[in-house]
Amino acid sequence: MAVTAFSLVRIHNLFAAVMMLGIYSLLAAVLYVVMDAVDVAFTEAAVGAGISTVLMLGTLALTTRMDKEAKPLVPVPLAIVTATGALLIYATLDMPHYGDPGAPIHHHVGPYYIEKSASEVGPPNIVTSVLASYRGYDTLGEVTVVFTAAVGVMALIGRSRRRKKPDPKSENHGRKEQQA
Amino acid sequence: METFYGLFNYWIVIVLMMMGFYMVIAQHNLIKKIIGLNVFQVSVFVFYISMSKIKGGTAPILTDGIEIYSNPLPHVLILTAIVVGVATTALGLALTVRIKDAFDTIEDDEIAILEKEDQERERGTIS
Structure with missing residues (x-):
């Protein structure tokens, strides 16, 4: 990779x-x-x-x-990137190890979802129940972002292209975006 | 040695992230900048998912006889982030298409030169 x-x-x-x-x-x-x-x-x-x-x-x-x-x-960006990378690697020394069950992330709401989602929401797939129920507002926000992006794409390339010359490609572009 | 294996996932993420960062700041081509942004994004996703993994756990789908599940919360967040990422990529690409229409190039150094020429021309006509 x-x-x-x-x-x-x-x-x-x-x-x-x-x-x-x-x-x-x-x-x-x-x-x-x-x-x-x-x-x-x-x-x-x-x-x-x-x-x-x-x-x-x-x-x-x-x-x-x-x-x-x-x-x-290019040297300057390379130097910036190397410095940032070195800092981040230094920061990882404090991180919990890979697969460690004692990591703080596993002692917050995670266990609650795993225990209760079957009785409170239903579907066996916990990710589904968290996405649609516990974190429903996140998903609503996501839909808003996608809608805004679709509107933006259409405003940017839909109209002006059509005025200049009818171009089927740009219309396809907008439609694919909506499916996303 | 244990430290090495325990933190190896973070280091991979950082290497990928820095490659994306380098592409965003060093490349002049706008499409390559967007590709760099995508590389950066995916590295962050890998970071989140690797944090949610528990040794010996399985995918968070309830099944009889399984006790340990990976943490489902980061999965949900990244699911949202992937879709939002594609939306922003699409917007960036649309802007690129418009810039190509307006300036007839997608190299940002060439665009800067063109803009400067435009400004000078305007100043010339006013004064």
Whole structure:
């Protein structure tokens, strides 16, 4: 996965970069399955690897395929990135170890959901009951964000394109967004 | 050695995250910036999911005879975040398309030059 990400930094053919992003996304989905998050893996594979790639390809069709030229690694951003990374790695030394059942995250509302969701909400999939019931407002907010994004996309490219020349691609773009 | 295995997941996340960060600040192509943003995003998702894992636990779907489940809460949050991430990506890509229409390029250094020329031209006509 790190190799894929690194190739993303260096690659200059945008089409290849988008394909690599899809692979990266799918690898992330595999990783989620390994770490017991099956619902998240479904979503990542369908939305992250699927719809994102389609949107990116649509944009490439409307803009350009190639990055400008091969650039060497730029020193200043590289220094910033390395410094930030080093700080973050230093910060992880205080983090609970991977898979540790004593980590603080597992002693908050998590156990409550696991114990009570079957009797209080019903479905055997705890993620579903938390998403739809305990954290219903989050999901409402999510829908609002997606709606706003859909409206924004349509306002940005729907009307002006149609006025200039009828372009079926841009309309498709808006519609796909609504499905997301 | 135990520290190494215990924290290895965080280090992977940080390496990925920094690659995304580098792409966002160093690349001039707008689409590559958005790709970098996506790489960054996915690294954060992996971070959350790896925190929810419990050793010996299974996926949080209630089944008879299983005692330990992974924490379902981060899964829910990331489920929401993935969808929101795609929505923001779509908005960014739409902006890119509009910028391509307006400036005929999607390299931000070229756009900066064009903008400067525009401003100078305007100042010239006013004074």
